[in-house]
Amino acid sequence: MQANHRSPISPAPGGLWLPLITPFRDGVLDEASVRRLVRHYAAEAIDGLILAATTGEGLTLDKEEVERLVALTAEELTAAGRRLPVFLGLSGSDTRKLMKALEHSAAWPIDGYLIACPYYTRPSQEGMVRHFSALAEGAARPIMIYNIPYRTGVNLGNTAMLELAAHPNIVGVKDCSADMAQSLDLLRRKPAGFSVLTGEDALFHTMLAGGADGGITASAHVGIGVFVAVHRLLRDGEAARALAAWHAICDLPRLLFAEPSPAPIKHWLWRAGLIGSPEVRLPMVPVSDGLADRIDQEVERLRASGLDGARA
């Protein structure tokens, strides 16, 4: 398969990548809200977008919806004059089906893929190395591995990860191993050209300070400017200012993950006027009344402090 990059991206992704929620209204993709969201976040100094991953409820989208989501995003980025890398979230436990998904999306305006470890079947380390190697061979664009054992049921260990990191088409990992020793060991041993981006929102500052290249954090939908600032300040050696900035928002992840994601984030964005409805698709359900009240109060507090970033 030929490489077919829409735009040249840094070979090793870094900085703040936003795993965009997918807005729905009355059961269908809410196109106006997709456009508004993309415009809104394209105006921020983020480094990339991820579509249809966990936060984007990718498992509930049909092929036509994913294609439309990708097209709308590309249109809005072009209209905004923003060359932002866009990776598509993929997951599955059948290598052949994933190869077909790669083929199906080969001409889409995306720059790469975020592919989760195969879930439910609990393959061996060798099975996962062969799985990702096959996908990397077949993909026309770079792949980031998504290691999230508490969702998939299987952990891609560092030996296997480093073997995969040697593949030129595997450019990084979204690390949600939930094992600090494993994450720090990976940061110590990762080769040049292979990025580690944390997907543990609450550990965003800690992981960056430990040498991570960036983060893919759903919480950054809120207070996005602060997430960007924390990354830049640390990169520029301004540790004290980075920590002070982080302290202003470090409780957000706990609030936004108090119930299954992305319902709390969607409630927030709806209250902030960025999306037309907080709708999620079953088996996800809307936030409880109690959490809705807590989020509403926090929306007001951040709005008053100017940290919300919700200026559509």
Ligand SMILES: O=C(O)C1=N[C@H](C(=O)O)C[C@H](O)C1
């Ligand atoms: O959408 C994602 O990708 C993210 N996944 C993590 C999860 O699975 O909970 C959290 C992260 O903030 C974004």
